[in-house]
Amino acid sequence: MVGHLKGRSSSRREAIWIGYHVTEIVALSERDPKVSPEELLAGFHPSYRFGEVSFDTYIPDPAHPSQAEAVERLREFAASMDRRSTSGGILSWFARKAKKNSPGAPNGVYLDGGFGVGKTHLLASLWHAAPGEKKAFGTFVEYTNLVGALSFTTTVEVLKEYSLVCIDEFELDDPGDTVLMSRLMRELSDAGVKLAATSNTLPGALGEGRFAAQDFKREIQVLSDQFETIRVDGEDYRHRGLEAAPEPVTAGAELDTAQQHFPEEQIFAFDDWTALTNNLSRVHPSRYRELVKDVDVLVLSNVTTITEQAMALRFVVLADRLYDKDVPVVASGVPFEQLFTEDMMAGGYMKKYFRTVSRMTALAREGQLGEKAP
Missing domain, CATH: 3.40.50 (Rossmann fold)
Incomplete structure (x- = not known):
């Protein structure tokens, strides 16, 4: 019937x-769905598939030690985040000022590896483990769409109040996105926001094979300088043993x-x-x-x-x-x-x-x- x-x-x-x-x-x-800017922003959290993952639920492949090493490094990164910087007020201002002016280590981590090695699982685990309530998690294209919906200035003003911004599947598909994301990451890093990203491409090689990357070397280098690269080797777990x-x-x-x-x-x-x-x-x-x-x-x-x-x-x-x-x-x-x-x-x-x-x-x-x- x-x-x-x-x-x-x-x-x-x-x-x-x-x-x-x-x-x-x-x-x-x-x-033909309609989505408001507010609805876009409200969706910046791990999806249903990764809604309850953690570092403990990630099962490293013993044949690839870099997977276990990545888990430990991300645990350290989450623990290093200053809880005071998420509380607002004068302590938050001093914490951001110190981070902005402190030289040395990059302000973010970058998970590089092939498809299906669990990078998104690890990124979502970091999001869950990081302190604070104002955290963003989205794909690269979702951030570029957010800028299109809110404007670049408004996006920066919104995201710089977050303690952590996670970018999944970080890939640069055209020169405009290269400049856009390099500016966004630079401004967020300067504001003391911690950054984390996944990709199948090392940050210094973003854009290769897609457009004249050498013409945008400066912007790409700015992106690379924001991150500590963490290699995640392995086979595609989605088909491992199946x-x-x-x-x-x-x-x-x-x-x-x-x-x-x-x-x-x-x-x-x-x-x-x-x-x-x-x-x-x-x-x-x-x-x-x-x-x-x-x-x-x-x-x-x-x-x-x-x-x-x-x-x-x-x-x-x-x-x-x-x-x-x-x-x-x-x-x-x-x-x-x-x-x-x-x-x-x-x-x-x-x-x-x-x-x-x-x-x-x-x-x-x-x-x-x-x-x-x-």
Whole structure:
């Protein structure tokens, strides 16, 4: 039995009764979410997936000692943060003044390593362990979106009151972002804000292969000088000891397969691949979190290889939001190993694309095999 529901979105919603449960079917391709600057700022905290992680829940791989070393260094970094600097008042002013004028060690830590070695887990653990209530945690693109929503000056004024600013997946995709983030990090560091970042690229090599990095060497060096680099080696934990990615489901059987695997009450997003990607080109990436916020399972039909760079970068953002929310994926079409072209996988954004393939594969394994990555 199928009926129509009036929901929180203007998009089509259907209700399917399965036994005693009601499954709602929505279409991301029909959504056009709106997000205020206040809502953007309120979202700067670890996602559901990393909402309760800690240094104790991170399991270092014995084959890669740098993982255990990174945990200990981050524990020390969290312990070194002056609790008085988060209390406000005259003590906060003196603490900030001392930090601003003190030479020597960088004011931040930078976790460098391949995709799937647990860098985001470690960054979120640092956020949870650090003292104070005013802390920010977001991806690189979320900070650039915040500047676009609030203005650069307002963003600095807001974030300089925080004790810690964490930037996940720190990557510079164009000269404008290079200058923007170097200025932001410099001003926050001067204000005494502790910084922490993750990336697949050493801070001195940011931007290589994407634009004429030598033309922006000064800005990139400013970024590098803000951080102590901590190397995190290892294999992609999402696939450690597990089988290869599952085969795509048969076209036409996507929704039935998803409902069999998730028979309990859920909200399913069911989209044709072309319709979804067309909508992604119309919705700004800053709104992708809102786009999927109530979705429990994503069902995709007829996935094809992305051939346009702009769309590929937009899908990277969507994949991050899906992974943050731990949304299982059931899909037909090409396997996610073929999500991007060979040229893309060998180009300047290759690390972003490898991360996306890794994350989408993990979500597909969960959706189609019921296996969660460790």
